[in-house]
Amino acid sequence: MRIADDCPESWDRTVRIIARIEAGPDGVDTRFIVTNLTSSKPKRIYEDVYCRRGCAENHIKSFKTHLAADRTSCSRATANQFRLFLHIGAYWIMWGLQQIMPKKSEFRTAQYDTLRLRFVKIAARIIELKTKIKVHLPTLCPGQDILHGILPRVCKLAT
Numbered sequence: 001m002r003i004a005d006d007c008p009e010s011w012d013r014t015v016r017i018i019a020r021i022e023a024g025p026d027g028v029d030t031r032f033i034v035t036n037l038t039s040s041k042p043k044r045i046y047e048d049v050y051c052r053r054g055c056a057e058n059h060i061k062s063f064k065t066h067l068a069a070d071r072t073s074c075s076r077a078t079a080n081q082f083r084l085f086l087h088i089g090a091y092w093i094m095w096g097l098q099q100i101m102p103k104k105s106e107f108r109t110a111q112y113d114t115l116r117l118r119f120v121k122i123a124a125r126i127i128e129l130k131t132k133i134k135v136h137l138p139t140l141c142p143g144q145d146i147l148h149g150i151l152p153r154v155c156k157l158a159t
Contacts, residue, residue, distance in 0.1 A: 066112035
């Protein structure tokens, strides 16, 4: 990371320009950040402020796009509020499902619509017993090996 403390004459305060330049097989990736934060090192500002903000924006985008949480078309505010409440519950379930995926699995970073189509929208036969609940999945199911691995951890999502 490189930093420059120069500023044009038109600016009334000192700013920092942080450049992150990465060269790889796909070409050069360059990012610039203009900030007035002086308390940290450039690498820390990039990773702790810039990247985290981008991550938060991606979560909001997932919330709106994959869970359709921006659809508040009712004329009553309470109905829209309840709809958002349900969408927030769905978001936490999908986030929890993503977190219990195996660390080396491609589903650990998959989008919520992919998780929903692969692991939530599956026909299953549920049998309630006195001490437990049995879930019988279809004999052929995409991602069945991962489902067997994460099903014991699904109960922790509720607590």
